[in-house]
Amino acid sequence: MNTHEPAALCVLTTDGIETNALTEAAEMVLRMQLNGQAVSVRCRPDTRLLTLLREYWHLVGAKPGCEVGRCGACMVWFNGAPANACLLMAYQLQGQSVRTIESLREDPASAPVKDALDACGGVQCGYCTAGMVVHLTWLHQQSPRPSFADAEAMMCGNLCRCTGYGGIRRAMRELFEDNRSATGATARTS
Numbered sequence: 682m683n684t685h686e687p688a689a690l691c692v693l694t695t696d697g698i699e700t701n702a703l704t705e706a707a708e709m710v711l712r713m714q715l716n717g718q719a720v721s722v723r724c725r726p727d728t729r730l731l732t733l734l735r736e737y738w739h740l741v742g743a744k745p746g747c748e749v750g751r752c753g754a755c756m757v758w759f760n761g762a763p764a765n766a767c768l769l770m771a772y773q774l775q776g777q778s779v780r781t782i783e784s785l786r787e788d789p790a791s792a793p794v795k796d797a798l799d800a801c802g803g804v805q806c807g808y809c810t811a812g813m814v815v816h817l818t819w820l821h822q823q824s825p826r827p828s829f830a831d832a833e834a835m836m837c838g839n840l841c842r843c844t845g846y847g848g849i850r851r852a853m854r855e856l857f858e859d860n861r862s863a864t865g866a867t868a869r870t871s
């Protein structure tokens with residue numbers, strides 16, 4: 682028996698998003714907003730958001746990388762700000778709002794980010810890309826927009842394990858370099 686599978690299964694209805702299964706040991710009913718839709722699922726309070734997304738809602742854009750909050754591969758928006766889905770547990774999500782790459786990729790706000798990554802060769806193996814787009818989209822829509830140097834510092838939690846940062850940094854320069862004069866920051870070359 683695969684011990685990673687839910688022990689006993691039933692199906693909950695959600696408003697617009699198909700739910701898979703619940704564990705027999707469920708202890709709470711989580712109700713939250715997911716990608717703009719009300720969803721609910723019965724689960725243990727310590728079930729991680731990353732597990733809920735991938736195994737119950739089949740939203741697999743958020744990737745399991747380090748699973749300890751260091752790589753950013755699982756990044757989502759939690760109440761409108763970037764957060765690592767591997768560090769958020771069900772009890773923290775009650776009544777809250779989450780957006781994943783599956784929603785953000787359709788949002789016009791992500792278009793400049795996707796275009797820059799594409800044009801600059803910033804999309805490589807792809808494991809880190811969803812988290813990068815999630816975080817860069819949030820940074821790019823901030824007002825005032827951060828400088829390249831500030832954006833680069835804030836992206837320190839998004840790792841590319843193949844170390845191909847050249848294309849990603851070129852894309853970030855296109856997205857944030859215009860802000861250099863406003864802050865006095867100077868973009869570094871890759």
Ligand code: FES
Pocket residue numbers: 744745746747748749750751752753754755756765766767768
């Ligand atoms: S898998 Fe969540 S930060 Fe690495």
Ligand code: FES
Pocket residue numbers: 804805806807808809810840841842843844845
């Ligand atoms: S392109 Fe990000 S991990 Fe390889």
